[in-house]
Amino acid sequence: MNQPFISLDWGTSNLRATLVSAQGWIVGSRSAEGGVMAVKDGQFLQSFNSLCSDWIADHSCPIIASGMIGSRQGWVEAPYVDCPATPASVARSLTSFPLSDRVTMHIIPGLRCGAGTRMYDVMRGEETQIWGADVDPDTICVLPGTHSKWALVGEQSRIRKFATYMTGELYGLLTKHGILGRLMQFGASDHEAFVAGAQLGLDDQSQATHVIFAARTAGLMDEVPPAGLPDYLSGILIGLEVKSARERERIASAAEKPVTLIGDDSLCQRYETVLRLAGFQSVRAGEGATVRGHIRIATEAGIMERASA
Amino acid sequence: MNQPFISLDWGTSNLRATLVSAQGWIVGSRSAEGGVMAVKDGQFLQSFNSLCSDWIADHSCPIIASGMIGSRQGWVEAPYVDCPATPASVARSLTSFPLSDRVTMHIIPGLRCGAGTRMYDVMRGEETQIWGADVDPDTICVLPGTHSKWALVGEQSRIRKFATYMTGELYGLLTKHGILGRLMQFGASDHEAFVAGAQLGLDDQSQATHVIFAARTAGLMDEVPPAGLPDYLSGILIGLEVKSARERERIASAAEKPVTLIGDDSLCQRYETVLRLAGFQSVRAGEGATVRGHIRIATEAGIMERASA
CATH class of the missing domain: 3.30.420.300 (2-keto-3-deoxy-galactonokinase, substrate binding domain)
Incomplete structure (x- = not known):
């Protein structure tokens, strides 16, 4: 039966x-x-x-x-x-x-x-x-989301360790309830602003609570248009995450292999872009x-x- | 007249x-x-x-x-x-x-x-x-708040440069609108939790968007009681700020002199504690x-x- x-x-x-x-x-x-x-x-x-x-x-x-x-x-x-x-x-x-x-x-x-x-x-x-x-053994899996996870997977699918980054939640809080959202216009996508933000996050990752303020000043100074500011902030936050995760000792040790991205298609695309900027290769896990x-x-x-x- | x-x-x-x-x-x-x-x-x-x-x-x-x-x-x-x-x-x-x-x-x-x-x-x-x-010339002024400022003041009160840290706003957003607030009980103060959080923020400053998640896991694992979690998060965020600001080149160059704190009494007390943990001396500006x-x-x-x- x-x-x-x-x-x-x-x-x-x-x-x-x-x-x-x-x-x-x-x-x-x-x-x-x-x-x-x-x-x-x-x-x-x-x-x-x-x-x-x-x-x-x-x-x-x-x-x-x-x-x-x-x-x-x-x-x-x-x-x-x-x-x-x-x-x-x-x-x-x-x-x-x-x-x-x-x-x-x-x-x-x-x-x-x-x-x-x-x-x-x-x-x-x-x-x-x-x-x-x-x-495969010794792969870093990245699961983007409200609370992104970076996990180091060893032999026999053993999850050895992992770290959470509150990237998605911070994006939601800062845009919906915070002062950064006030200059923003939502609904459009702006790849150039996203990449500029990601580069800032990657470059200045040790100044996280400072560098997110760039999503206000870049708006005030007309460096990024209102419709580009949401993607600019998204880039900053993902840049901070990718650089921080890359610097964690165990995670960095496996950095020569492609990272496996698991998750929603549009989020994975964002991570692919930032991982590439940071010098990481990546592959996508299949659906399901x-x-x-x-x-x-x-x-x-x-x-x-x-x-x- | x-x-x-x-x-x-x-x-x-x-x-x-x-x-x-x-x-x-x-x-x-x-x-x-x-x-x-x-x-x-x-x-x-x-x-x-x-x-x-x-x-x-x-x-x-x-x-x-x-x-x-x-x-x-x-x-x-x-x-x-x-x-x-x-x-x-x-x-x-x-x-x-x-x-x-x-x-x-x-x-x-x-x-x-x-x-x-x-x-x-x-x-x-x-x-x-x-x-x-x-x-005095070559003093770092720290103005804690929603958007904390660290300013380097030179000769003739010249403000040479400064940096904003979104510490107070992040605390408000994370506690009022975020998942971290769900495990928290507000209204009490917990100095021990504050110091533990500050030490974590100072030690792990390059992992900011990861380390704030400790305000959830410390609650889940009963390491910090619900009434201590707000101060634990406050400590983490101020620790991140102080360590980040300390690492900025120009700011660090004046680090041997006491920092001048300007602002609300209870906030300045928090910063005094964290500055001390980070090895900074501080003095308070007078009222008015x-x-x-x-x-x-x-x-x-x-x-x-x-x-x-």
Whole structure:
């Protein structure tokens, strides 16, 4: 008897569900805006059912979920697993609970690193994408976003360490709520302004909280037009991130190999530009990294073997 | 005939008016929350009159104003003067216009530096405070705030160059609108958390957009209690600023002398702590630097001489 499973990519602002066959084929996928932050009063089961109840009725299959759904604000907290971590080690640490007699929910833990150093770092969901991208040993994976992650992946897909950069969140805060946004005109793209900002961020990376002020002064002095200022700031912030990440010791040691970019197409394009300016080569991971990561962890956890037994 | 003048410290969120005698004594002072951002439809004259009309009726005296009132969003734009700048050079570049037959308004220009470098920087109002503080040659003045300024002051109070750090604005954005604020409990102070944050910011200054994420992970890992997280983040941001400013070439060259702190008492205390951690000595400027700066510029401009003629 073949039995599929349901893959849930359940982040802060979105929920994406994919029905995967026992052979690892994608049978169907759906998404909803019911991210973790949109779920009121812990009504996670209801959110899940409203998207997937027919799949459950048809298949009574297990579910594997990753992302903020396993955070303290999520459905059930899935405690962090310390780096170095592999699909196998995480598969042994799933947080599993029954939704019914026949249906079990498995939440993939997030990863933690930095114990004993100056600061901890954490990720939830990106580990699954990295494993789905199935990169060569000693690769740096970059996952641009609200909280960008730079991860160093070793042998056997071991995530050795990683660092978070609050690039996307800073961009959002500074443009939506801050003084920098007041001179800006949104909606256009300006590649030249983006590159100029990126070069400034790369050159002056050790002056981060100073150099972002350039997105005001370049506007005041008419060096960058209002419609170019959003991209100018975006360039500065990504430049700061890329140069900072490049200077981290472990990350720099693998810098001769191409970096693997995992994420949204337009964001990856921005990072490609800045990585090139900084002297990094890059390649893109294929689409569907999250589902492939779920398949990999489900296999390691014996969920797919059990399903096809 | 003795004639006083009115000193206006008119910033983004506050307006402070001081009546100064021709001998330079403070006769009275008042303030209102009618900062530049609170004035609707260019009603600056009305805002001014509602605070000072009796003084004008009694004295018909000139007015000297500094701060954002001279910005593009202010009453009349007072074009920037380039560094190096002195009270004398600025006194020659006042933007003056009549409010009536007998009353003239003089707006002090802001300063600009960085022409020909990677970025311009600007200040409006802080130049007046620096001149009011009347520091020794080759002193670094630090003016903590929403947009902190670090200025290098040479002979004859010449402001040679300066740099802005968006420390206060970042703190506000990250705590009020960002994910870091979600784990925080506000209202308490936690000196230990502040010092720990400052040390992290000082140590890891070249990783600014990464290290601020510690204000999330330290909360998640229960290293800092929720009530300590605001001060932890404040420490990180001030630590980043102090270390960055210290590394700027011209600023570092004067680092053996005490830094002069100009500003709000509680903010200056925070900076004293972090400056000490970073190996800087500091002293405080006396109260009333803005009014003393206005007196100095009024004297250079001949406004006080004319008044006492």
